[in-house]
Amino acid sequence: MDKDFEAVIGLEIHAQLKTRTKIFCTCSAIFGGEPNSDTCPVCLGLPGALPVLNKEVVSMATKAALALNLHINHESIFARKNYFYPDLPKGYQISQYDRPFSERGWVEIPTSERDEQGRAVEWKKKRFHITRLHIEEDAGKSIHDGMPQSATKSYVNLNRSGVPLVEIVSEPDFRSSWEAYDYVQYLRKTLLYAGVCDGNMEEGSLRCDANVSVRLRGAEKFGTKAEIKNLNSFRFLQKALDYEIDRQIKTIKEGGKITQETRLWNDKEGKTYVMRSKEEAHDYRYFPEPDLPPLTVSTQYIEDISQHLPELPEARRERLQHLYELTMEESMLLTQTKEMADYYEQVTEASGNARLAANWVLSELLRELKNAGKEITECPVTARDFGDLVKLIADNTISGKMGKEVFEKMFQTGKSPQLLIEELGLKQITDPAEIESIVKTVVAANPKQFEQYKQGKQALFGFFVGQVMKASQGKVNPQLTNDILKKILDA
Ligand SMILES: [Zn+2]
Numbered sequence: 001m002d003k004d005f006e007a008v009i010g011l012e013i014h015a016q017l018k019t020r021t022k023i024f025c026t027c028s029a030i031f032g033g034e035p036n037s038d039t040c041p042v043c044l045g046l047p048g049a050l051p052v053l054n055k056e057v058v059s060m061a062t063k064a065a066l067a068l069n070l071h072i073n074h075e076s077i078f079a080r081k082n083y084f085y086p087d088l089p090k091g092y093q094i095s096q097y098d099r100p101f102s103e104r105g106w107v108e109i110p111t112s113e114r115d116e117q118g119r120a121v122e123w124k125k126k127r128f129h130i131t132r133l134h135i136e137e138d139a140g141k142s143i144h145d146g147m148p149q150s151a152t153k154s155y156v157n158l159n160r161s162g163v164p165l166v167e168i169v170s171e172p173d174f175r176s177s178w179e180a181y182d183y184v185q186y187l188r189k190t191l192l193y194a195g196v197c198d199g200n201m202e203e204g205s206l207r208c209d210a211n212v213s214v215r216l217r218g219a220e221k222f223g224t225k226a227e228i229k230n231l232n233s234f235r236f237l238q239k240a241l242d243y244e245i246d247r248q249i250k251t252i253k254e255g256g257k258i259t260q261e262t263r264l265w266n267d268k269e270g271k272t273y274v275m276r277s278k279e280e281a282h283d284y285r286y287f288p289e290p291d292l293p294p295l296t297v298s299t300q301y302i303e304d305i306s307q308h309l310p311e312l313p314e315a316r317r318e319r320l321q322h323l324y325e326l327t328m329e330e331s332m333l334l335t336q337t338k339e340m341a342d343y344y345e346q347v348t349e350a351s352g353n354a355r356l357a358a359n360w361v362l363s364e365l366l367r368e369l370k371n372a373g374k375e376i377t378e379c380p381v382t383a384r385d386f387g388d389l390v391k392l393i394a395d396n397t398i399s400g401k402m403g404k405e406v407f408e409k410m411f412q413t414g415k416s417p418q419l420l421i422e423e424l425g426l427k428q429i430t431d432p433a434e435i436e437s438i439v440k441t442v443v444a445a446n447p448k449q450f451e452q453y454k455q456g457k458q459a460l461f462g463f464f465v466g467q468v469m470k471a472s473q474g475k476v477n478p479q480l481t482n483d484i485l486k487k488i489l490d491a
Contacts, residue, residue, distance in 0.1 A: 001176070001245060001246070001249070002249045002253075003217070004216060004217055005214050005215065005216060005217060005249045005252075006175055006214065006215060006216075006217045007174075007175055007176060007177075007212065007213075007214050007241075007245045008172045008174075008175070008212070008213050008214070008215060008222055008223070008225075009172065009173075009174035009175070009176075009177075009179070009180050009210055009211065009212050009241060010169070010170050010171065010172035010173070010174070010210070010211040010225075011169075011170045011174065011180055011183065011184065011208060011209070011210050011211075012167060012168070012169050012170070012208070012209045012210075012211075013167070013168045013170075013184065013187055013206065013207070013208050013209075014138075014165050014166075014167050014168075014206070014207045014208075014209075015064070015165060015166050015168065015187075015191055015196075015197045015199075015205065015206050016029075016138065016163055016164065016165055016197060016198075016204070016205040016206070017056075017057055017060040017061065017064075017164040017165065017166060017196055017197060018060070018195075018196060018197055018198050018205075019054055019056045019057055019060065019164055020056070021054060021056075022038075022042075022043055022054065022137075022162040022163055022164065023051075023053065023054050023057050023094075023135075023137045023162055023163070023164035024042055024043070024051030024052060024053060024054070024094065024137065024162055025040050025042035025043050025051070025052070025162055026040070027039060027040050027042075027043055027162065029162075029163045029164065031200075031203045031204075031205070032203075033159050035155075035157040035159065036156075036157055036158050036159060037159065038159045039158050039159065039161065042162065043158065043161045043162030044089055044158060044161070045088075045089030045090035045091070045161075046089075050291050051094065051289075051291055051292055053292060053295065054164065057135060057164045058135075058295065058297065059305060060164075060166075060194075060196040061101055061102075061133070061135050061166050061196075062297065062301070062302060062305045063194045063195070063196050063305055063309060064133060064166050064168075064190075064191060064194055064196050064197075065101065065102035065105070065133050066302070066305065066306050066309055067190050067191070067193070067194045067309060067312055068105040068106075068107060068130055068133065068168070068187075068190065069105040069106050069107065069130075070102035070103060070104065070105030070130060070132075070133050071102060071103055071104050071105070072101065072102045072297060072302055073099065073100065073101060073102060073103065074296060074297060074298070074299075075099070075294045075295070075296050076096055076099050076100055076101045076102075076134070076135075076294065076295045077096065077097075077098070077099040077288050077289075077294050077295070078094050078095070078096055078135075078288070078289040078292045078294075078295065079094075079095055079096055079097040079098075079286045079287060079288055079289055080092040080093070080094060080095075080285075080286065080287055080288075080289050081093045081094075081095045081097070081136075081284045081286055082284055082285045082286075083283075083284060085139065085142075086142055086154070086156050087139050087140035087141055087142045087156050087157075087158070087161070088139045088140065088161075089140070089158065089161065093136060093137060093139060094136060094137050094289055094292070095134065095135075095136035095137070095167075095286075096134035096135055096136060097286040098286075099294075100132045100133070100134035101132075101133060101134045101135050101166075101295070102132065102133045102134070103131065103132045103133075104129075104130075104131070104132075105129070105130035105133065106127055106128065106129045106130055107127070107128055107130070107183070107186060107187070107190070107314070108125055108126070108127040108128075108314065109125065109126065109128070109182060109183065109186045109314055110123040110124065110125055110182070110314075110317075110328060110332065111123070111124060111125075111126050111178065111179050111182040111183070112124065112178065112182070113176060113178050114178055120329070123328045123329075126179070128170060128171070128173045128174065128179075128183050129170065129171035129173055130168060130169070130170050130171070131169045131170060131171055132167075132168075132169050133166050133167070133168045133169075134166065134167055135164070135165070135166055135295075136165050136166075136167055137161070137162050137163065137164065137165065138160050138161065138162065138163040138164075138165050139160070139161060140156055140157055140158040140159070140160050140161040141156070141157045141159075141160050141204075142154055142155070142156055143155045143156075143157065160204075166196075168187065170183070172211065172213075172222070176241075177237070177238045177239075177241035177242045177245070178238065180210065180237060180238070180241055181234060181237060181238045184208055184234065184237060185234060186313065186314070188201075188206055189313045189335075189336070189337070190312060190313055191206075192337060192338065193310055193311075193312055193313050193337075193338045194309060194310070194312075195310075201232050201233050201234075202232070202233075204232065207230060207231075207232055208231040208232070208237055209227060209228065209229045209230070209231065210227070210228045210231060210237065210240070210241060210244075211225045211226075211227050212225060212226055212227075212228060212241060212244045212245060212248070213225035213226070213248065213258070214245055214248045214249050214252065214258075223248070223252075223258060224257070224258040224259065224260050225258075225260065226244060226248070226258065226259075226260065226261055226262070226263050226272075227261070227262045227263065228240050228241070228244055228262075228263050228264070228265060228272055229262055229263070229264055229275065230264060230265070231265060236265050236267055239265070239267070239270065240265035240272055243265075243270065243271060243272055244263070244272050247272070259277065260277070261274050261275075261276065261277045262274075262275045262276050262277075263275055310338060313335055313338075316335050316338075316341055317331045317332060317334075317335040318331075320334060320335060320341065320344075320345075323354075324348065324354035324355070324358065325354070325355070326354075326358055330358055330362060333362055333366075334358065334361065334362070337376065339375075339376045339377050340376045342383075343361070343376055343379070343383050344357065344358065344361050346383030346384065346387065347360075347361060347383045347386045347387045347390060348387070349387065350383060350384050350386070350387020350388060350390075350391070351386075351387040351388070351389075351390035351391045351394065352391065352394075353390055353391065353394045356390050356393065356394050357386075357387070357390050360386070360389075360390055360393075360403075360407070361386075364404060364407050365379070365381075365386070365407075368407070368408070368411045372411070380410075380411055380412075380413075380414045381407070381410045381411055381414065385410060385416050385417060386407075386410075388416065388417050388418065389403060389406060389407060389410065389417040392417055392418075392421070396428060396430060396477055396479075397421070397427060397428055397430070398421060398426055398427065398428050399428060399474070399477075399478065401474070402421075402426045402428070402474070405424070405426070406420050406421060406424070406426065409424070426475065427475065428475055428476070428477050429472060429475050429476045429477060430477045430480060432480060432484060435468075435472075435476050435477070435480055435481055435484050436484050436488070438468055438471050438472050438476065439464075439468055439481070439484050439485050439488050440488065441471065442464060442467045442468050442471055443464070443488060443489070445467075446463075446464070446467065449463055449464070450489070453489055454489075461485070461486075461489070464485055464489065465478075465481065465482065465485060468481055468485065469481075
């Protein structure tokens, strides 16, 4: 980014609440049904059909709002947002407008710029403010043969029509694409922890729009903003923001003007392009939804739900970092999902060794999961067995190298480490008498080297270590072997 300029970015995130049924009818809200099969008069927008609010939506929206430190309004109003689109059969979307479900929240999270290799430069905590979180229904989905502008055929699937969403609108607090990236990552993580969204961006459960403008560094007035819509992956979000920031700075430096418009990201070309010039908010002619009463939630209701919220990602990350003396990176990786954090804490408890548990989870476990294309929830090794393995390594029953072999086998077979160590005959030899007898045999078998060693050729020590390892098939305890070998050679 040009040093004279700074970017100002605000984000709107649509998250699908993972209820079984839709927001105003009993149709299934689960992704992937036959096109238009999960529909009824309500979500098809047939005349006279009446919406009934799904209680589960309110409970999940409450969890989401609390997790993001939002103030929940005791009374909020549903409103009709009027516009025409083929995938919106009613001609309006039921949303919330001037009296939203919740307002004025924030998150305080680690964020960092990244270097050329994509590595974090320096993690710093920063607070980002959230303007509002409101409840709304989703529209259907249009599928075009080719680009929308030139498609010869278009199709409409209304399975998504009436699926419950929360829209989370941030303040324009982000100054770089990476701040936006870290925030969206964190938001996704929080919604997953709270159990209200599956976070699947490919299936559209989490969508992101960004408002971007640039201004001279130090200026107070905002520049004209462009909106980039449908950033449906973290990579697209970050790349599109960087492109758009550069485009605007370049336009201004060349004496041009930024126009307020909606743009789309084209990943193949690595560019944003104009979708339409921006319609003003009043074009939607919002008015209160006459078929739904105001939504009221009591203090008691909010308190009951808040009691059942799990520990949230940043609180948990901080706790783990301090309690187990982890680095920022380690604590971030280990709290990536609630299940990963649970797993790590169980391994730590079973092994009694937080440091070694972190090393093994972050290297061996993550690698095996990645190779197998599995999530932590599908891990074939129980945390208890993994903890036992870490313990066996910590107390030198087996070496780290053997531990890796055992872990691979545990991952393949689901067997316990004790059983595998027996089966593979890997148990480390820690009995000094046994090691001594191996050492003596080795020394006796190599009289020439022994003579040279005694004459001062110290480097041969390594040769003897190697021979003892070979004779024991690598099973002798290295530290004990060193001590005993020294004692015998130097005797
Ligand atoms: Zn329906």
